[in-house]
Amino acid sequence: MLMEASKSQKDDQDRKPEYDLRQIDCDPDFWYPVAWSHKVRRGKAFAARYAGYPVALIRPESGPVYALEDRCAHRQVPLSKGVVEKNCIKCCYHGWSFDSDGQCVTVPYLNREGVGRPVRSFPCREKGGLIFIFPGDPALADSVPLPGVAQVGNPDYKTRQFSPRLKCHYTFMHENLMDMNHQFLHRRQMGSITARFLGQDKGENFQEARYSFARKGGEQPLAEALIFGRHKDLQGREQPVEEVVSIRTTYPYQTLQIHDKDGDLIMDLWTCYVPLGADQQGTQAFGLLSVKKPKWGFLLDLAWPVLGLFTHRIFEEDREIVELEQKAWRELGGDRNIEVFPTVKALRGLLARCGVPNKMAKPVQKG
Known part of the structure; x- marks a missing residue:
């Protein structure tokens, strides 16, 4: 079962053949967001999912939110459709009641202990307006830190949420x-710009690339200026490096940060790509985008809708492309990508090394 994938499976990869990257599942031994906090109201339950596995998030009348398998142990009816009473969730069918540890505390029509069966519980935490679960080995949960989530809670930044599928x-x-070499894709939104690769860093669990952007012609869109700073067409002259864009995958999370020429952080993006189905060929992204407030903060408030529309359009262009890549993978029967950019080649190695080959994974034929 995917949820029971172990570290030993990953450790064995060094001794096994390489696998198609699109058949490498996420390592479940990390904290994954599965819902926004505001979606799980006090005294209510909420249905979520991780890699095809149903999860019920329950916010009791008092105390923290908790997570259970979204199936009653009796007739497998979703617990998320049940009724929250005090600190327990009651199945909507026969009223079996489960506590935050997944123990069945009441079978109302039998009225004696030890009759009901438990359901699985997941370690559960809240941070930055997100609810995280630990879908892997619960014994590891306390030793794995929750990720930093952009600049949520920092009054010097304004943050927006996004969660596309x-x-x-x-x-x-x-x-x-x-x-970032794919800026040609975004030419309608950003005009004529080019990415300049400034270098990279890598380690056992991370890969980082740094870029600057140069405008090659045309007027700069207002929303882009809010993100990347004000750039002008220098009519063929080399544009100086004014902002540095750093993209980093620290498995399994990804960030994008922009620092100005003085080294100040002006934008901070954090995102996590959570698998939806058991085959992990669909993804629920959870992201937080924080933008540094200017001296006159109301200016950012006024521009916020424009910035939101701009980032949405950029993302929709990216969505179309990655879904076309997935479509090609299906039609061609595997990963036929020919990667030449060293940073992405290193990233692919990181994702393969840190993930877990699924049951359908077949060794890649070399040569």
Whole structure:
């Protein structure tokens, strides 16, 4: 079962053949967001999902939110359709009651202990307006830190949430953001700009690339100026490096940060790509975008709708591309990508090394 994938499976990969990257599942031994906090109201339950596995999020009348398998142990009816009473969730069918540990505390029509069966519980935490679960080995949960989530809570920044669903494997999303050489795709939104690669860093669990952007012609869109700073067409002259864009995958999360020429952080994006189905060929992204407030903060408030529309249009162009990549993978029967950019090649190695080959994974034929 996917949820029971172990570290030993990953460790064995060094001794096994290489696998198609799109058949490498996420390692479940990390904290994954599955819902926004505001979606799970006090005294209510909410249905979520991780890699095809149903999860019920329950916010009791007092105390923190908790997560259970979204199936009653009796007739497998979703617990998320049940009734929250005090600190327990009651199945909507026969009223079996489960506590935050998944123990059945009441079978109302039998009125004796030890009759009902438990359901699985997941370690559960809240941070930055997100609800995280730990879908892997619960014994590891306390030793794995929750990720930093942009600049949520920092009054010097304004933050927006986004959570699109995509019909593609999560690895396509990591590759798309890491590789800033695809700006031609966004020419209608951003005009004529080019990315300049400034260098990279890498380690056992991370890969980072740094870029600057130069305008080659045309007027700069207002929303782009809010993100990348004010750039002008220098009519063929080399544009100086004024902002540095750093994209980093620290498995399994991804960030994009922009620092100005003084080294100040002016934009901070954090995102996590959560697998939806058991085959992990669909993804629920959870993202937080924080933008540094200018001296006159109301200016950012006024421009916020424009910025939202701009980032949405950029993302929709990326969505179409990654879903076309997934479609090609299906039609061709595997990953036929010919990667030449060293940073993305290193990223692919990171994702393969840190993930877990699924049951359908077949060794890649070399040569």
